[in-house]
Amino acid sequence: MRVGVPREIKPDEYRVGLTPAAVREYVAHGHEVLVEQGAGGGAGYGDEAYVRAGAKIVPDADAVFSGAEMIVKVKEPQAVEWARLTDKHILFTYLHLAPDPAQTEGLLASGCAAIAYETVTDDNGGLPLLAPMSEVAGRIAVFSAGETLLKHNGGMGLLISGVPGVPPARVCILGGGVVGANAAVMAAGLGAEVVIMERSIPRMRYIDDIFAGRVITRYSTYDSVEEEILKADVVIGAVLTPGAAAPKLVRREHLSKMKPGAVLVDVSIDQGGCFETSKPTTHKNPTYTVDGVVHYCVANMPGAAPAHLVRSPGPRHAAVRTEAGGQGFGRAEDQQASRQGPERAEGRDHPPGGRRGAEQAVQGRLRRLGLKASARSNDEGAGPEGRRLFLCSPLRNNPATIAPTLAVKRQREDAPCATRTSIRGPSRSRAGRSGWAPSASPPSR
Numbered sequence: 001m002r003v004g005v006p007r008e009i010k011p012d013e014y015r016v017g018l019t020p021a022a023v024r025e026y027v028a029h030g031h032e033v034l035v036e037q038g039a040g041g042g043a044g045y046g047d048e049a050y051v052r053a054g055a056k057i058v059p060d061a062d063a064v065f066s067g068a069e070m071i072v073k074v075k076e077p078q079a080v081e082w083a084r085l086t087d088k089h090i091l092f093t094y095l096h097l098a099p100d101p102a103q104t105e106g107l108l109a110s111g112c113a114a115i116a117y118e119t120v121t122d123d124n125g126g127l128p129l130l131a132p133m134s135e136v137a138g139r140i141a142v143f144s145a146g147e148t149l150l151k152h153n154g155g156m157g158l159l160i161s162g163v164p165g166v167p168p169a170r171v172c173i174l175g176g177g178v179v180g181a182n183a184a185v186m187a188a189g190l191g192a193e194v195v196i197m198e199r200s201i202p203r204m205r206y207i208d209d210i211f212a213g214r215v216i217t218r219y220s221t222y223d224s225v226e227e228e229i230l231k232a233d234v235v236i237g238a239v240l241t242p243g244a245a246a247p248k249l250v251r252r253e254h255l256s257k258m259k260p261g262a263v264l265v266d267v268s269i270d271q272g273g274c275f276e277t278s279k280p281t282t283h284k285n286p287t288y289t290v291d292g293v294v295h296y297c298v299a300n301m302p303g304a305a306p307a308h309l310v311r312s313p314g315p316r317h318a319a320v321r322t323e324a325g326g327q328g329f330g331r332a333e334d335q336q337a338s339r340q341g342p343e344r345a346e347g348r349d350h351p352p353g354g355r356r357g358a359e360q361a362v363q364g365r366l367r368r369l370g371l372k373a374s375a376r377s378n379d380e381g382a383g384p385e386g387r388r389l390f391l392c393s394p395l396r397n398n399p400a401t402i403a404p405t406l407a408v409k410r411q412r413e414d415a416p417c418a419t420r421t422s423i424r425g426p427s428r429s430r431a432g433r434s435g436w437a438p439s440a441s442p443p444s445r
């Protein structure tokens with residue numbers, strides 16, 4: 001398999017799809033890796049590090065896309081990249097298609113098989129490939145909010161921590177998942193008053209346990225959210241309905257009733273945002289003000305911390321990419337497996353049985369790594385011109401979720417459609433999915 005790593009072109013994005021260490025793993029498994037010149041520069045990896053790892057450096061993105069069968073990125077492909085994708089490509093990256101029908105159409109038109117990191121689940125329904133980014137974004141959210149609260153940045157001029165004799169800021173976090181819990185760690189650590197609004201009772205119990213009463217949890221309803229945001233100096237939006245657009249919990253009419261100079265940080269902006277007035281911003285121009293309330297809506301917050309991030313998600317991402325890649329990928333391993341005996345040979349490429357056989361091939365390869373894939377097509381999800389969208393299982397029976405397609409694939413009888421990939425890992429419930437929490441086993445949702 002030829003794996004391609006283009007340079008990220010989204011504004012202020014400094015991460016890179018593969019580190020030199022990951023490249024070395026691919027090369028050791030018999031694959032070729034093409035890296036665009038300068039692709040790792042923003043994350044601190046020069047071309048020479050990739051060459052030492054066994055990659056071939058190519059001059060531009062066209063050379064990566066035309067030379068590789070599998071493209072590994074970080075951020076969603078931009079319009080110029082849709083045009084470079086074809087039906088020979090498998091794309092692994094964060095996609096966030098729910099608020100982005102243009103990208104969904106662009107990917108459909110390309111015919112590529114696209115697998116969104118943020119939809120990969122583990123056995124407990126957790127999102128192990130989203131979590132490393134959410135941990136970072138949750139933490140960045142608080143120090144960005146603290147900075148934005150200062151007067152010269154448009155905020156009310158409040159110190160988030162307070163000082164002796166002056167109360168700290170009140171931080172309301174909407175959604176107590178990975179982003180929310182990590183934001184709470186930072187905000188509580190700085191001394192802020194923190195309230196987390198959640199809908200999952202087990203998650204609230206878990207947060208209550210680990211913060212030992214240091215943060216308040218509150219069931220999220222229209223009433224309770226309204227009450228809390230009007231009291232807040234900072235609101236951090238961190239809700240997620242996997243695969244769907246974020247619910248709009250703060251509406252335009254709320255803004256004029258909020259404290260002037262309050263700060264809204266919409267981390268959920270990549271799923272369309274959970275504030276009605278949110279629109280994506282960049283690290284260079286992160287904020288704007290509506291009705292006296294400052295909005296911070298950077299869609300790639302972790303992009304500012306590439307040196308940290310390139311080290312964190314590695315093995316899981318690589319394993320999923322390597323084994324869920326689909327037809328053709330893993331060929332070297334499969335050939336080797338064939339030589340080692342029949343049970344190791346299960347799932348080799350080009351099995352009989354068309355798409356079903358190809359799906360079994362993907363699953364066979366995953367099983368050998370202790371992973372699991374369940375790939376399903378969605379009969380209700382037929383796209384225009386006979387193209388078909390392949391949705392992940394919880395969404396597959398709901399035609400309204402076609403826009404938030406989790407993986408996009410032109411229907412071909414002989415093509416695999418690894419649209420939802422599960423990782424079988426150490427038993428960790430969704431309540432404790434980020435792994436940052438103390439060792440006590442969290443309850444399931």
Ligand SMILES: NC(=O)c1ccc[n+]([C@@H]2O[C@H](COP(=O)([O-])OP(=O)(O)OC[C@H]3O[C@@H](n4cnc5c(N)ncnc54)[C@H](O)[C@@H]3O)[C@@H](O)[C@H]2O)c1
Nearest residue numbers: 133134137175177178179198199220239240268299300301
């Ligand atoms: N902007 C960025 O750079 C960036 C980076 C990482 C993650 N994100 C986004 O942040 C969001 C949160 O990610 P996560 O990993 O924390 O997800 P998560 O699934 O761990 O947590 C989401 C939480 O929201 C809760 N929730 C859902 N609806 C709710 C409601 N109406 N009221 C209150 N709580 C509700 C869920 O119960 C869940 O606990 C996602 O949209 C993700 O894509 C953005």
